[in-house]
Amino acid sequence: MKKLLLLFFLTLSLLIFITACSNDAEGEEPEEDTADEEQQADESTENEETNEEEAMDEKVEAVFWHAMSGSGQESIEAIVDNFNQSQDQYTIIPEFQGSYEEALTKFRSVGGTEDAPAIIQTFEVGTKYMIDSGFIEPVQSFIDEEGYDINQLEENILNYYTVDDQLYSMPFNSSTPVMLYNKDAFEEAGLDPEDPPQTFEEIKEAAEQLTVKDGDNTERYGFSILNYGWFIEELIATQGGLFVNNDNGRSDEATEAVFNGEEGLRVFQLIDEMNQAGTYGNFGSNWDDIRAAFQTENTAMYLDSSAGVAGTVENAPFEVGVAYIPYSEEAERNGVIIGGASLWMSNGIDEAKQQAAWEFMKYLQSPESQAKWHIDTGYFSINPAAYDEEMVQERWEEVPQLKVTVEQLQETKPSYATQGALISVFPEARQQVVTAMENVLQGTDPQEALDQAVEETNRVMEQANRANE
Amino acid sequence: MKSTAELQEKSVTKIDTKWRFIYWRSAILYLLPSIILFSVFLFYPLGKTLYLSFFLTDQQGNANVFVGLENYQYILQAESFHKSIKATILFVLYTVPTGVIISLFLALLANEKIKGVGIFRTIYSSTMGISVAASAVVWLFIFHPSMGILNQLITSIGGTSIDWLLHPNWALVSVSVTTIWMNIGFSFLIILGGLQNIDDHLYESARISGASYFYQLRRITIPMLSPTLFFVITVSLINAFQTFGQVDILTQGGPSESTNLIVYSIYREAFVNYQFGTASAQSIFLFICILIVTILQFKFGERKVHYQ
Numbered sequence: 001m002k003k004l005l006l007l008f009f010l011t012l013s014l015l016i017f018i019t020a021c022s023n024d025a026e027g028e029e030p031e032e033d034t035a036d037e038e039q040q041a042d043e044s045t046e047n048e049e050t051n052e053e054e055a056m057d058e059k060v061e062a063v064f065w066h067a068m069s070g071s072g073q074e075s076i077e078a079i080v081d082n083f084n085q086s087q088d089q090y091t092i093i094p095e096f097q098g099s100y101e102e103a104l105t106k107f108r109s110v111g112g113t114e115d116a117p118a119i120i121q122t123f124e125v126g127t128k129y130m131i132d133s134g135f136i137e138p139v140q141s142f143i144d145e146e147g148y149d150i151n152q153l154e155e156n157i158l159n160y161y162t163v164d165d166q167l168y169s170m171p172f173n174s175s176t177p178v179m180l181y182n183k184d185a186f187e188e189a190g191l192d193p194e195d196p197p198q199t200f201e202e203i204k205e206a207a208e209q210l211t212v213k214d215g216d217n218t219e220r221y222g223f224s225i226l227n228y229g230w231f232i233e234e235l236i237a238t239q240g241g242l243f244v245n246n247d248n249g250r251s252d253e254a255t256e257a258v259f260n261g262e263e264g265l266r267v268f269q270l271i272d273e274m275n276q277a278g279t280y281g282n283f284g285s286n287w288d289d290i291r292a293a294f295q296t297e298n299t300a301m302y303l304d305s306s307a308g309v310a311g312t313v314e315n316a317p318f319e320v321g322v323a324y325i326p327y328s329e330e331a332e333r334n335g336v337i338i339g340g341a342s343l344w345m346s347n348g349i350d351e352a353k354q355q356a357a358w359e360f361m362k363y364l365q366s367p368e369s370q371a372k373w374h375i376d377t378g379y380f381s382i383n384p385a386a387y388d389e390e391m392v393q394e395r396w397e398e399v400p401q402l403k404v405t406v407e408q409l410q411e412t413k414p415s416y417a418t419q420g421a422l423i424s425v426f427p428e429a430r431q432q433v434v435t436a437m438e439n440v441l442q443g444t445d446p447q448e449a450l451d452q453a454v455e456e457t458n459r460v461m462e463q464a465n466r467a468n469e
Numbered sequence: 470m471k472s473t474a475e476l477q478e479k480s481v482t483k484i485d486t487k488w489r490f491i492y493w494r495s496a497i498l499y500l501l502p503s504i505i506l507f508s509v510f511l512f513y514p515l516g517k518t519l520y521l522s523f524f525l526t527d528q529q530g531n532a533n534v535f536v537g538l539e540n541y542q543y544i545l546q547a548e549s550f551h552k553s554i555k556a557t558i559l560f561v562l563y564t565v566p567t568g569v570i571i572s573l574f575l576a577l578l579a580n581e582k583i584k585g586v587g588i589f590r591t592i593y594s595s596t597m598g599i600s601v602a603a604s605a606v607v608w609l610f611i612f613h614p615s616m617g618i619l620n621q622l623i624t625s626i627g628g629t630s631i632d633w634l635l636h637p638n639w640a641l642v643s644v645s646v647t648t649i650w651m652n653i654g655f656s657f658l659i660i661l662g663g664l665q666n667i668d669d670h671l672y673e674s675a676r677i678s679g680a681s682y683f684y685q686l687r688r689i690t691i692p693m694l695s696p697t698l699f700f701v702i703t704v705s706l707i708n709a710f711q712t713f714g715q716v717d718i719l720t721q722g723g724p725s726e727s728t729n730l731i732v733y734s735i736y737r738e739a740f741v742n743y744q745f746g747t748a749s750a751q752s753i754f755l756f757i758c759i760l761i762v763t764i765l766q767f768k769f770g771e772r773k774v775h776y777q
Contacts, residue, residue, distance in 0.1 A: 105740055108530060133528055216629045227723070284635050285613050285723055293615040424528065428742040435549075438724040441638060456549075460742065467525035467534050 031239050033171070062118035062356035065097045065107065067341065071311075072173070075376035083363045090356035092119075100126065100341060101427070111135030116346040117186060118357040121172065121342045124160060125426035128249070130344050131168055132424055132468065137347040140166040142358045147333040153365065156384050156412050160338040160420050163250070169342040170361040173379040175307040177234045178405050179326065183319035185220065185300040186209055196301075196323040200270045203301070203326050207279040208264055210300040221281025223274060224299040226290045228435050229430030231303050232267055233421070239263040239331035243429075244461075250416055251377070253465070254423050257457040259433070260450035268446035275441055284442050294315060305339065306405035310378040313401050322401040323404045335412025337420040378402060380409060395444045409429035429457045438456050485745050486713075487489030515756075522749035530745060538748035550751070552726045553734045556641060560730055561709045562651070563645035568705055569698065571649065572656035577690075580664045590661065597654030601714035608647040609634075609719055637727035640720050644728050652708065656701050664690070695774045703766055710759050731755045 072355050073096060078093045097103035101121035110116045111265035122130055130136055143150055150158065150167065157171045163233045187207040197206040207222020225231050233243055241263025244254035274280035281299040283290040291308065293299045295316055303325060304312065313320045327333045343364075345357050363369060370386035373379060375395045386392060387406065396403050412418050423429060430454035439449045497504075518614065522540055524532035579590045611619050612633035620630040633643045667690065675685050691698075692740045713732045716722060720739065722729035729737075731751060739748035 101741060106527075108743075129528060217624060263771070282632070282635050285721060289614055292613070296615045298615040425742065428744075431737070434723065435726055438637075438726075442725055460744070461742070463525060464528075467527045 022394045025317045030303050044308055059088065060350075060356045062090065062092055062353045062360070064092050064094045064119040064121075064357075065103055065117040065398050066094055066121045067097060067103045068121070068125075068173070069096065070381075072377050075373055077363065078173070079369050079372060080360075082369070083360055086363070087359075090359055092356065094361050104328050107135070108133075111346070112348045114349060116349055118346055118349055119360065120344050120346070121341045122169070122344055124339055124420065125430070126167070127161065127163070127342070128422045128424045128426070129322070132165060135346060135348070136168070137345045137354060138166050138168045139345060139358070139361065140168065142345075142354075143167065146214045148362070152385065153382050154380065154384055154409070156335075156409055156414065156418075157338050157380065159414055159418075160248040161330055161342050163393065163396060163422065169366070171338075171342045171343045171382045172340075173307070173373070173377070174338045174340040174382060175305045175379055176339060176405060176409050177303050177325050178309060178408065179301060179314060179323045180294065180309070181301040182297060182316075182320045183321045184293070185297065185318070186321070186339060189288045189300075193319070193321060196298075196321055198324065198326055199329040200266065200326055201329055204270065204274060204277075204279070206449065207274055207301065208277065209280045213278070218278060218281070220297055221299045222279040222301065224281040224283055224290060224302040225271065225437075226283070226303065227285040227434050228287075229433040232264070232433050232437065234303075234325060234336055234339075235267045235327075236263045237337045237417045237420070238327045238334050239266065239327055240334045240415065241331075242417055242418045244423055245418040248419060249422035254421065255461065255465070257429065257454045257461065260447070263328070263331065264450055265447055266330065268450055270328075271437065272440050272446050280441075281335055306380065307340070308345075309401055309405055313399050316319060320401065322404040334415060335418050336408060337418055340407075378405075380406065423461060424468075425457070425460045428460045432456045474505065481764050515723070518749045518752050520749075521745050523582050524746050526743065526745040528743065530743065540746045541754075544747060544754065549726055549729070550734070553729050553731050553751075556727060556729060557566055557710065557731045559641060560645060560648075560712065560728075561706065563642065564648045564709050565677070565702065565705045568649045568652045568656055569701055572653050572660050573698075575653070575657050576660040577686075579661060579712075589605070594654045594658045594661075594670045596651055596691060597658060599651070599654075601651065602718060603719035605647060605653050605715045608643075608650075608715075612643055634720050635724055637725045640724055640728045644712075644715055644719055647719065648709070648761070651715070652705060655703065659701050660694070660697055663694045666697075667693045696776055699770055699774045700769070706762060706766070707759060710755065710762075 064080065066076055075093055080092050084091050084193055095117070098104055100121075104126055105120055107116070107120050107122075107403055111133060116135065127140075138469070142148070153171065154174075158167065159166055161169050161171050179196065181196055186196075186206075187191040189206075191206055191209060196205045203223055210220065210222040212216065212220040236243060236259055241259070241261055242248050243257065243259050245256045245258050246252040246254050248254070255405050271280060281293065283293045285298070287308070290299070290302055291304070291312060294302050294304075294312065297318070309322055313322075324333070325336065335402065343361055345354060345361075348355075364373075365383050367381075367385040367389055370381035370383045371389035371392045372380040374386060381387060381392070436444075436449040436453035439452075440446055510760070521532055523535060523537060525534040525536055527533050575593050579586055579593055611617055614620070614632065614635060617633065619633065624630050631639060634640050671689050672685060675689060680688070688757050711732050712730055713736065714735045716728050716730055717736070720728045732755070735748050735751045735755070738744045738751065
């Protein structure tokens with residue numbers, strides 16, 4: 001009897017373990033497989049490249065650190081390959097260095113030395129840091145030396161990376177936020193799928209109609225925003241609001257954060273009101289989670305990066321609509337700030353390597369490279385001529401939603417607000433904004449949450465200014 | 470006579486000091502390898518951390534503005550650091566006792582002599598072989614807000630779905646559950662080892678005198694197991710204070726900083742915000758906390774430990 005009881009306990013505990021384990025298997029395997037394959041693919045391409053280099057050692061080699069994984073990595077490696085084959089003087093070696101943050105952390109330890117990569121891809125909010133670091137050579141010096149015509153590039157993108165009339169880095173992958181919505185759900189709720197809500201009030205009303213409840217459970221929320229600082233920055237900028245003082249840090253060093261003004265408050269009030277009405281879905285701070293929520297119809301509208309549009313449209317089991325990001329009816333629509341990343345050139349390395357980097361940067365601007373990049377990833381083409389390429393036109397026929405993202409950018413009014421803020425402590429500022437957002441979702445007063453975030457941001461900015469004097 | 474005695478005494482002390490020096494020298498020689506390793510990998514970083522905690526660092530990470538105790542003052546009055554301390558203490562309380570009790574329970578089960586117990590032992594200790602990152606990713610899927618199996622299970626039996634990782638009150642619980650699950654393997658294995666070391670004669674005598682199972686558990690198993698339990702508790706406690714991987718993958722310290730454990734907060738300050746000064750001050754604070762807890766544990770806990 002005792003043994004039987006014991007056996008029962010053993011099996012029961014085992015069952016609990018097995019359920020946990022079998023879930024693992026289901027959830028994890030496909031992930032690992034693709035990761036492995038990717039890695040293998042990486043290794044093989046790297047090996048090929050090293051072999052090639054050994055064969056032709058008279059070529060100048062320049063290392064290129066990037067932060068693109070998945071389809072972005074495949075595309076970037078293909079473009080690099082094309083460049084390496086298009087001429088016989090230079091070889092570019094692409095190296096994946098993890099996320100933007102990780103790549104930047106690594107760069108900090110080698111910056112300014114011989115070991116630094118010739119090119120490093122850094123996200124937009126790292127701009128100020130890179131300029132102040134002293135590790136980089138502004139690309140403007142090459143542009144001036146060669147008389148290179150930069151005006152062929154998209155003006156709104158150049159605007160972001162131009163500081164004190166100098167183009168410091170070469171724009172490369174640029175994205176903006178857009179609003180994605182479920183057209184089928186719109187029809188179901190009696191809304192016009194071709195006329196998406198455009199102002200905060202309209203969003204609130206539409207979300208009310210789109211929300212589906214089943215008892216206490218909400219089956220579908222009306223609207224969601226990822227808990228990520230970038231979206232708040234964009235929603236403030238589209239109303240013409242600034243993030244930090246001194247014209248977003250563009251006319252002089254920023255000393256104070258001002259995102260707790262009326263524009264910021266309107267955004268937070270929108271979130272607060274919808275959250276209390278039960279029409280706002282909170283899916284955390286992970287991009288994949290909010291995309292999954294949209295795909296599984298747990299939310300009907302959400303904000304995403306333009307770089308995610310193609311993937312979402314293709315994977316969704318329903319019609320997906322793409323719209324401009326909403327603005328407050330009390331303000332005018334100003335457009336969007338450029339997100340994404342740009343390419344920086346190291347100083348302190350051989351001039352020949354810098355030349356190789358420069359040639360590669362020019363190659364990247366070509367309409368053909370940009371067209372391929374735009375199609376593969378959904379990032380913008382920084383060279384508008386790429387949009388006339390045949391392959392882009394074909395792709396747009398297939399996925400017309402991609403066009404909306406380009407139009408939104410081209411309609412943007414250039415101003416300090418849409419140029420984006422320039423501060424060296426941006427990563428920390430974003431964390432503060434995310435915390436404020438999460439606090440509002442837990443019922444904190446919007447103004448109080450914003451004031452707290454501003455106070456913390458100011459402290460870090462002041463400390464950074466003190467330390468770097 | 471007196472002088473010879475003095476002389477003798479002097480030479481004795483002389484010889485004594487000479488021998489002492491020789492002993493000391495060979496002792497140092499024996500210790501040298503570990504002293505060098507410890508200095509390079511422990512004492513130097515510790516000293517550097519202490520040094521950095523008195524400075525502000527610029528964008529290259531150089532310490533260039535001496536601020537004295539300002540970093541310490543700041544962290545002690547900052548609300549977010551208070552939240553970190555609170556979260557860490559709660560986390561330790563959630564994970565350590567539960568983890569040890571569950572492992573003890575499993576080890577007692579798996580210690581019985583029945584057929585096929587080896588399979589159970591292997592499976593119970595298997596979480597030891599899974600890396601922090603892999604198991605955290607698994608749990609990430611289990612807790613997933615829209616596709617997670619846990620919420621599907623709850624709603625299918627008619628409950629309300631729970632924001633496992635998205636609600637401040639639940640997030641810490643979710644991270645704790647993950648941690649307990651991950652740590653069970655190790656604790657289970659150590660406790661099982663301890664159980665097998667207990668002399669069978671003790672149980673035999675107890676059975677002859679007619680002691681019940683629970684009486685045996687209380688009077689023989691637990692006291693004999695106390696050195697092992699002490700070790701497991703100390704190690705789990707230190708591990709809990711130093712938790713990082715699960716937090717990074719599951720919640721990144723959110724929501725509303727409810728899972729921003731001290732080690733994660735240090736990582737964020739240092740490698741995301743590049744504030745090495747504040748990060749170092751937090752590290753020193755954590756070091757002192759763990760030191761105090763461990764000393765207290767040795768002082769009070771060890772009294773209850775029965776060594777054979």
